[in-house]
Amino acid sequence: METVIFFLFAALAIGSAIVVVTHRSPIYATLSLVLTLFSMAVLFVLLGAPFVGVLQILVYAGAIVVLFLFVIMLLNVQKEENAHVDRGVQLWIAILGAVVFLGLFWLAFWRTGLRIGGPAPARLTEDLVGLKGLATALFTDYLLPFEIVGLLLLVAVIGATVAARRSDSETVRPDDDFVSGDEPRTDPLRSLPDPHRTSVAEPAYSSSKREAHS
Amino acid sequence: MSSVPISWYLLLSAVLFGIGAIGALTRRNGISIFLSVELMLNAGNLTLIAYARQWNDHTGQLIVFFVMAVAAAEAAVGLALFIAVFRQRRTIDVNRLNLLQG
Numbered sequence: 341m342e343t344v345i346f347f348l349f350a351a352l353a354i355g356s357a358i359v360v361v362t363h364r365s366p367i368y369a370t371l372s373l374v375l376t377l378f379s380m381a382v383l384f385v386l387l388g389a390p391f392v393g394v395l396q397i398l399v400y401a402g403a404i405v406v407l408f409l410f411v412i413m414l415l416n417v418q419k420e421e422n423a424h425v426d427r428g429v430q431l432w433i434a435i436l437g438a439v440v441f442l443g444l445f446w447l448a449f450w451r452t453g454l455r456i457g458g459p460a461p462a463r464l465t466e467d468l469v470g471l472k473g474l475a476t477a478l479f480t481d482y483l484l485p486f487e488i489v490g491l492l493l494l495v496a497v498i499g500a501t502v503a504a505r506r507s508d509s510e511t512v513r514p515d516d517d518f519v520s521g522d523e524p525r526t527d528p529l530r531s532l533p534d535p536h537r538t539s540v541a542e543p544a545y546s547s548s549k550r551e552a553h554s
Numbered sequence: 555m556s557s558v559p560i561s562w563y564l565l566l567s568a569v570l571f572g573i574g575a576i577g578a579l580t581r582r583n584g585i586s587i588f589l590s591v592e593l594m595l596n597a598g599n600l601t602l603i604a605y606a607r608q609w610n611d612h613t614g615q616l617i618v619f620f621v622m623a624v625a626a627a628e629a630a631v632g633l634a635l636f637i638a639v640f641r642q643r644r645t646i647d648v649n650r651l652n653l654l655q656g
Contacts, residue, residue, distance in 0.1 A: 342557060342558055343558055346558045346562065346563075350562075350566045353566065353570060354566070354569060354570065354573070357570050357573045357574065357593055358573060360573075360574075360577065360589055360590065360593055361573055361574065361576060361577025361580075361581065361586075361589075361590055361593070362577075366583060366585045366586055366589075369586055369589050370585075370589060373589050373592065373593065376570075376593065376596070377596060380570075380596055380599075380600055383563065383566075383600060383603075384599075384600075384603050386558070387563065387603045387604055387606070387607040388606075388607050389603050389606065389607075389615050389618075391615075392599075392603060392615050392618050392619070395619070395622065396596075396599075396622070399622050399626060400592075400596070400622070400625075403626065404592065404625065404626055404629045407629055407630065407633060408585065408588070408589065408629070408633070411585065411633045411636065411637065412585055414637065415585075415636070415637065415640050415646065430579070430580050431576075431580050433579070434575070434576045434579035434580045435576055437575065437579065438572040438573075438575045438576045438579075439572070441571075441572065441575060442568050442569070442571075442572050445568045445571070446565075446568065449561065449564050449565075449568075461557060461559070461560050461607055461608055462610065463557075464607075465610060467610075468606070468607070468610055468611075468612070473612055474612050474615060474616070477612045477613070477616055478616055478619070482616050485620060489619075489620055489623040489624070492623065492624065492627050493623060493626065493627055495627075496626075496627030496628075496630050496631050497630065499630075499631050499634070500630040500631050500633070500634035501634070503631065503634040503635050503637070503638050504633075504634035504637045504638060506641070
């Protein structure tokens with residue numbers, strides 16, 4: 341039974357991972373990533389880590405992927421154009437690198453004494469599956485890393501807010517909107533990209549807008 | 555109940571990591587590269603959990619928590635950077651973002 345579940349979800353994970361890296365549309369790739377993450381959460385539960393599996397679904401599928409989807413929709417990302425790079429060389433070098441890496445990885449596994457078709461691991465113990473031991477270790481031995489991770493998340497929130505904010509020079513003040521409501525807006529996130537417009541990066545305050553003010 | 559050997563999990567995570575690495579090296583859309591990186595992080599998590607199972611030790615699961623937190627921070631900051639870049643350049647095709655190419 342466990343073997344059947346393992347192979348089912350392993351195949352699902354690999355298949356959807358291939359879709360993630362090959363699909364041209366970022367939306368489909370992201371949704372396929374959800375499938376990969378879900379099947380890996382199932383594998384986590386199989387490995388006696390149900391809490392990590394739940395956390396995987398909550399944090400990854402619930403938060404990070406939704407963040408990705410929001411950004412994709414916000415940016416209106418087009419499908420990759422495939423024109424101006426010879427993709428073949430890049431692809432083959434990448435595959436070669438991945439194969440070499442897998443070889444090294446396998447060597448590392450071999451050195452730790454694990455073999456394909458080796459003996460099944462010992463039975464799951466209450467101590468490994470249960471939350472008590474995990475929480476005890478997290479809040480005693482690993483308290484300092486825990487606090488540092490909290491600090492890291494705080495810094496990330498601040499950094500993301502600062503990075504994604506519009507800078508002061510291009511901030512549209514409320515009365516500007518009121519005065520010139522029909523003015524073509526230049527911030528791409530305010531007005532979605534217009535395919536007919538040729539200029540790519542024009543300053544937020546165009547000269548015509550400044551004249552309209554004076 | 556037959557149990558699956560740990561080496562199968564390790565092989566699976568290696569394959570997933572390889573797929574993610576190929577994606578991160580070949581895709582040109584910034585967001586697709588990020589998705590591939592998330593895939594690689596998850597493959598690493600699977601290895602950690604598998605070894606935690608093998609040695610009957612919590613530490614691997616704890617490190618997975620930290621990896622998840624770092625991945626969340628990385629995704630938030632990276633996507634914010636992409637938004638900022640998109641404002642300036644109207645593209646997140648990494649081949650066109652060559653300002654630092656010298």
